[in-house]
Amino acid sequence: MKKCKGCGTILQTEFPEKNGYIKDISQEYCQRCFRLIHYDDVVHFKADHLNNNFILDLFHRYEKDLFVVIIDILDIFCLPQDDIMEYFMDYDVVLIINKTDILPENIRDEKLESIFTKQIKKLRKTYPRIKAAIMTNRFENAFNEKLYEVINELKERKIVFAGRTNAGKSTLINKLLHEGRLTTSIYPGTTLDETVIEHDVYTFIDTPGLLDGENYTTYLDLKMNKKLKISKPIRPQIFQFNSRQSYFLEGLLRVDVDPKDQASIIFYVSNDLKIHRSPYEKADQYVRNNVNGFELKAPIEKKETIEIKKKQLFVIKGVGMFKVTGNCRINVHVHRNVAVYGSEVEI
Ligand SMILES: Nc1nc2c(ncn2[C@@H]2O[C@H](COP(=O)(O)OP(=O)(O)O)[C@@H](O)[C@H]2O)c(=O)[nH]1
Ligand SMILES: [Mg+2]
Numbered sequence: 001m002k003k004c005k006g007c008g009t010i011l012q013t014e015f016p017e018k019n020g021y022i023k024d025i026s027q028e029y030c031q032r033c034f035r036l037i038h039y040d041d042v043v044h045f046k047a048d049h050l051n052n053n054f055i056l057d058l059f060h061r062y063e064k065d066l067f068v069v070i071i072d073i074l075d076i077f078c079l080p081q082d083d084i085m086e087y088f089m090d091y092d093v094v095l096i097i098n099k100t101d102i103l104p105e106n107i108r109d110e111k112l113e114s115i116f117t118k119q120i121k122k123l124r125k126t127y128p129r130i131k132a133a134i135m136t137n138r139f140e141n142a143f144n145e146k147l148y149e150v151i152n153e154l155k156e157r158k159i160v161f162a163g164r165t166n167a168g169k170s171t172l173i174n175k176l177l178h179e180g181r182l183t184t185s186i187y188p189g190t191t192l193d194e195t196v197i198e199h200d201v202y203t204f205i206d207t208p209g210l211l212d213g214e215n216y217t218t219y220l221d222l223k224m225n226k227k228l229k230i231s232k233p234i235r236p237q238i239f240q241f242n243s244r245q246s247y248f249l250e251g252l253l254r255v256d257v258d259p260k261d262q263a264s265i266i267f268y269v270s271n272d273l274k275i276h277r278s279p280y281e282k283a284d285q286y287v288r289n290n291v292n293g294f295e296l297k298a299p300i301e302k303k304e305t306i307e308i309k310k311k312q313l314f315v316i317k318g319v320g321m322f323k324v325t326g327n328c329r330i331n332v333h334v335h336r337n338v339a340v341y342g343s344e345v346e347i
Contacts, residue, residue: 006033006183008193008206019045019192033183042187042222050192052210056087058194059162062205066131066156067091068147070163070172073099074230078315078341079119084164085127087210094150095120095133098168102230104268107347115345144176151202158203165189165209166217173197173204182206186229188217214339216252216318224295228319230270237267237275246283248276251294253316254287254333255324256280263326269319300333303340313343323347 002011005028009020020030027034035041059067067088075082076097085093097116112135120133132150137143151159161169165188174182177199183190188209195206212218217225239247242262247255250273257265258280267275278286287299306312311325314332317339324330332340 003193003195004028004030004033005181005195006030006037007191008195008208010193017045019047029183036183036185036190037180040185042185044187044189044222047189047192050189050208050211052087055162055208055210058207059087059091059160062158062160063090065091065158065160065205066151066154067093067160067162068096068172069093070096070098070161070167070169072164072167073097073103074315074320075164075317076116076119077313077321077343077345077347078317078339080122080344081339081341084210085123085130088162089127089129091129092154092156093127093130094147094154095123095130096147096172097133097135098172099230100136102232102234104234104236106236111347115347118345147176157201158205160205160207162207163209164212164215167209169209170206173206176204186226186231187222188225212317213337214317216316216335216338218318219335219337220295220318227272228270230320232271234268234320235271237269238264239266239275239277240264244280246278246280246286248278248283248286249273249319250276251287251290251296251300252319252334254283254300254331255322256283256331256333257324257328258330259326259328261327263324263328266323266325268321268323273319296335301336303332303334305329305331306342311346313345313347315339315341315343317341 004011004020011022011030012020013022013025015021022030032043069088116135124130131154134146161173163169170182170184170191174180191206191208197204241257242259244258291299307329308324309327313321313323315321334340
């Protein structure tokens with residue numbers, strides 16, 4: 001059985017509306033990968049096989065090998081609360097914190113380094129099989145060498161690249177190979193099955209991403225996923241307030257703020273997302289008037305009320321972060337399954 005070089009799915013010539021379709025079996029990439037690579041034209045066929053149990057079974061076959069687990073930088077802010085590492089309890093792991101280039105330019109490297117060290121230290125207490133942790137350099141230089149150094153030190157030859165959807169697994173392998181062999185895209189669910197690549201003395205295994213039910217991307221269509229995607233350094237958006245206000249992120253998030261005094265809120269999200277501010281009294285009206293225009297047609301739900309004394313950073317999985325500074329009470333509303341974590345670090 002021949003597999004697509006880009007996404008790992010089995011190639012077939014019979015069903016054009018299914019994964020793996022190609023006209024001519026001598027080709028190496030399925031039609032879906034070909035269109036994604038050359039035209040950024042995405043067709044999403046149903047991939048019913050692609051669930052976390054399928055992926056965990058796949059991991060199990062490599063239990064003696066090394067797992068390189070790739071984590072999106074925004075997930076590092078809530079890493080101790082995230083359950084990602086539970087999937088890798090039984091394996092030797094090298095952690096890679098990826099996409100550091102999307103952080104706002106005013107976060108200095110030393111600050112980032114200290115956040116990284118702190119979070120990894122906490123994680124290692126629970127997961128002793130973390131052998132090493134590396135943060136991708138913001139400008140990428142020297143990263144490949146660092147990873148090879150770690151792999152060689154551990155005397156590993158067979159390496160499984162794993163993590164959540166869209167963390168950048170396939171992109172990272174392409175970097176190590178110095179070629180654009182694997183298909184990558186801004187859409188979750190690009191890689192459909194394992195791909196085994198022999199490279200020099202190593203065997204690299206690309207895998208599909210673990211699905212995250214707490215992440216907004218799981219509930220949004222491709223267009224909205226594209227909009228949420230942060231690919232350039234985030235431009236923080238700051239708002240000062242001294243009365244009750246509500247802030248909206250295009251129907252995905254609503255934060256009501258009730259300050260005791262002067263306070264502020266900063267959003268760290270995709271520069272393409274619009275933030276709307278409304279007096280608290282008019283917020284429900286705003287929702288009623290706009291709900292049909294929102295991407296999520298169902299109104300979002302109130303999740304929790306939080307008292308903030310000085311400042312607090314929050315992570316909204318799949319969207320970004322916001323920070324509240326000042327003595328105030330806030331209400332957070334999001335999709336019922338999406339997690340909002342209070343981060344233990346400051347930026
Ligand atoms: N800004 C930024 N984007 C990245 C980086 N690595 C990967 N991406 C992007 O993240 C998206 C998902 O990458 P992909 O490799 O397909 O993720 P996978 O699902 O984990 O294999 C693509 O749009 C990549 O261009 C990175 O270091 N920085
Ligand atoms: Mg991939």
